[in-house]
Amino acid sequence: xxxxxxxxxxxxxxxxxxxxxxxxxxxxxxxxxxxxxxxxxxxxxxxxxxxxxxxxxxxxxxxxxxxxxxxxxxxxxxxxxxxxxxxxxxxxxxxxxxxxxxxxxxxxxxxxxxxxxxxxxxxxxxxxxxxxxxxxxxxxxxxxxxxxxxxxxxxxxxxxxxxxxxxxxxxxxxxxxxxxxxxxxxxxxxxxxxxxxxxxxxxxxxxxxxxxxxxxxxxxxxxxxxxxxxxxxxxxxxxxxxxxxxxxxxxxxxxxxxxxxxxxxxxxxxxxxxxxxxxxxxxxxxxxxxxxxxxxxxxxxxxxxxxxxxxxxxxxxxxxxx
Amino acid sequence: xxxxxxxxxxxxxxxxxxxxxxxxxxxxxxxxxxxxxxxxxxxxxxxxxxxxxxxxxxxxxxxxxxxxxxxxxxxxxxxxxxxxxxxxxxxxxxxxxxxxxxxxxxxxxxxxxxxxxxxxxxxxxxxxxxxxxxxxxxxxxxxxxxxxxxxxxxxxxxxxxxxxxxxxxxxxxxxxxxxxxxxxxxxxxxxxxxxxxxxxxxxxxxxxxxxxxxxxxxxxxxxxxxxxxxxxxxxxxxxxxxxxxxxxxxxxxxxxxxxxxxxxxxxxxxxxxxxxxxxxxxxxxxxxxxxxxxxxxxxxxxxxxxxxxxxxxxxxxxxxxx
Numbered sequence: 196x197x198x199x200x201x202x203x204x205x206x207x208x209x210x211x212x213x214x215x216x217x218x219x220x221x222x223x224x225x226x227x228x229x230x231x232x233x234x235x236x237x238x239x240x241x242x243x244x245x246x247x248x249x250x251x252x253x254x255x256x257x258x259x260x261x262x263x264x265x266x267x268x269x270x271x272x273x274x275x276x277x278x279x280x281x282x283x284x285x286x287x288x289x290x291x292x293x294x295x296x297x298x299x300x301x302x303x304x305x306x307x308x309x310x311x312x313x314x315x316x317x318x319x320x321x322x323x324x325x326x327x328x329x330x331x332x333x334x335x336x337x338x339x340x341x342x343x344x345x346x347x348x349x350x351x352x353x354x355x356x357x358x359x360x361x362x363x364x365x366x367x368x369x370x371x372x373x374x375x376x377x378x379x380x381x382x383x384x385x386x387x388x389x390x391x392x393x394x395x396x397x398x399x400x401x402x403x404x405x406x407x408x409x410x411x412x413x414x415x416x417x418x419x420x421x422x423x424x425x426x427x428x429x430x431x432x433x434x435x436x437x438x439x440x441x442x443x444x445x446x447x448x449x450x451x452x453x454x455x456x457x458x459x460x461x462x463x464x465x466x467x468x469x470x471x472x473x474x475x476x477x478x479x480x481x482x483x484x485x486x487x488x489x490x491x492x493x494x495x496x497x498x499x500x501x502x503x504x505x506x507x508x509x510x511x512x513x514x515x516x517x
Numbered sequence: 518x519x520x521x522x523x524x525x526x527x528x529x530x531x532x533x534x535x536x537x538x539x540x541x542x543x544x545x546x547x548x549x550x551x552x553x554x555x556x557x558x559x560x561x562x563x564x565x566x567x568x569x570x571x572x573x574x575x576x577x578x579x580x581x582x583x584x585x586x587x588x589x590x591x592x593x594x595x596x597x598x599x600x601x602x603x604x605x606x607x608x609x610x611x612x613x614x615x616x617x618x619x620x621x622x623x624x625x626x627x628x629x630x631x632x633x634x635x636x637x638x639x640x641x642x643x644x645x646x647x648x649x650x651x652x653x654x655x656x657x658x659x660x661x662x663x664x665x666x667x668x669x670x671x672x673x674x675x676x677x678x679x680x681x682x683x684x685x686x687x688x689x690x691x692x693x694x695x696x697x698x699x700x701x702x703x704x705x706x707x708x709x710x711x712x713x714x715x716x717x718x719x720x721x722x723x724x725x726x727x728x729x730x731x732x733x734x735x736x737x738x739x740x741x742x743x744x745x746x747x748x749x750x751x752x753x754x755x756x757x758x759x760x761x762x763x764x765x766x767x768x769x770x771x772x773x774x775x776x777x778x779x780x781x782x783x784x785x786x787x788x789x790x791x792x793x794x795x796x797x798x799x800x801x802x803x804x805x806x807x808x809x810x811x812x813x814x815x816x817x818x819x820x821x822x823x824x825x826x827x828x829x830x831x832x833x834x835x836x837x838x839x
Contacts, residue, residue: 350775357772453672489674
């Protein structure tokens with residue numbers, strides 16, 4: 196019998212990363228192309244196909260040996276119908292991507308990218324022992340994927356896990372991209388971090404951040420983190436504030452889900468050492484003791500491979516190969 | 518073949534309500550006894566047994582025809598081990614209740630009362646069509662039960678669903694029974710409602726509530742609701758405030774779970790008409806549009822039978838009889 200494989204496609208706003216993996220999830224080849232979303236959906240769809248053809252060719256196998264293709268996309272999806280509902284930076288709204296990729300003649304499993312990442316960390320990364328896990332990714336926004344009994348929990352409309360839009364500061368003046376005020380994402384993400392950093396520099400506070408950038412518009416989360424690392428008091432206060440809000444949201448997730456594992460991904464995981472104590476003390480104060488004991492909070496392990504390994508995991512999960 | 522039955526036991530701080538039901542969940546007999554918790558655990562355990570014997574006798578069947586007994590208890594449980602971890606008003610902490618009831622010679626299925634109630638509403642009440650449902654009960658506290666793919670989601674330590682302890686007003690001075698500040702339960706439960714009512718009366722505000730009670734200590738949630746119903750402005754403002762907080766927590770649950778159904782139980786459901794508009798407008802403002810479209814918010818249907826029918830449902834669910 197011929198050996199069998201799966202393919203994972205990580206479709207992003209700027210690049211498409213496609214990999215062929217064996218049924219244990221070992222990546223055997225990877226192909227990367229710029230998405231060039233501005234050239235329109237036909238170009239993007241053709242590029243997805245091309246990455247699959249090229250990756251398969253690189254391994255020296257036939258496409259018929261690929262049992263399924265996991266496809267992670269940024270934004271909400273209709274998994275059963277195979278429709279991408281909306282993507283912020285791609286011209287693929289309401290496209291039936293499974294139909295569009297029919298020529299590949301292989302089962303396509305569509306998944307939201309945060310859910311795919313959660314599956315990736317669960318099977319290949321920091322959550323290998325997890326049964327009930329919350330994956331949270333904190334970068335410019337806060338996204339999430341919920342794993343229950345080792346499977347993604349999709350909810351009624353494939354949209355479960357919008358943890359970044361939980362309101363935790365209802366009276367906040369900070370408006371979220373979703374229109375609401377005081378969303379977790381609006382007050383605890385990298386965007387909130389850089390906003391607070393900018394404000395500190397602009398208000399003329401005595402802070403290292405001013406020396407690290409040419410002007411206040413250049414202040415981002417990494418700059419705040421760097422200044423805090425170097426002992427800057429203003430930057431440390433900002434990190435502390437964000438850490439407190441991160442802890443509140445995590446305490447809420449612990450109280451609601453009683454998870455065995457929370458996996459932290461995204462840019463924030465690179466500065467975790469700076470905020471870990473405050474996050475943990477906030478969780479201790481706000482989540483119920485026995486539930487705090489039940490949970491391990493761990494940092495994501497897959498780095499920039501999380502998308503493509505998540506897409507591989509999506510295919511393996513849908514094919515019941517775990 | 519002899520006909521088969523299940524038993525449900527609703528163990529409460531003040532009463533034990535036990536019912537025999539057929540495998541369709543129709544109640545054939547019910548026996549109610551005062552818990553008399555102060556007389557000690559042996560008395561309570563004996564009373565549980567007695568209610569089972571008496572209910573079975575009332576139907577005129579043998580105990581051997583009972584396939585399982587569902588037992589709903591207030592407080593956290595260890596389902597696999599059969600241990601009641603803690604009960605606020607009963608002397609049963611750390612009791613292995615399944616062992617203690619061994620003489621009944623029937624499988625005992627232990628469940629937390631809010632989870633049992635969720636199962637009851639799902640199978641016999643307002644959630645019959647639900648696959649992914651959040652049951653919330655708002656009385657002196659806020660409890661919850663989460664149903665995923667028609668089953669209770671228990672989490673890592675059988676403690677999932679502590680939705681009342683999600684922090685939604687972190688800077689609040691209102692301390693929750695759990696020690697945290699700004700828990701949903703502390704600011705949106707019947708306790709919060711009566712607290713605000715008392716404060717209004719004590720501060721000498723011009724409100725009907727003062728006429729409805731002999732003194733401010735007598736103000737409770739029902740008094741505030743009654744005054745609001747009669748058009749009292751102060752009481753209406755209080756109801757509005759609570760409704761807003763209820764809506765925030767519900768919006769969070771919608772964003773996190775993308776449920777098809779939320780079932781509202783507990784005392785608040787009796788005053789739902791007074792707060793419904795404000796709850797709904799808050800959900801609209803704070804939950805994501807497509808997720809709001811996916812969910813039906815409905816009032817619980819089982820009334821004071823929810824505990825015992827929940828215990829019956831627990832037995833039927835554990836026996837795979839649904």
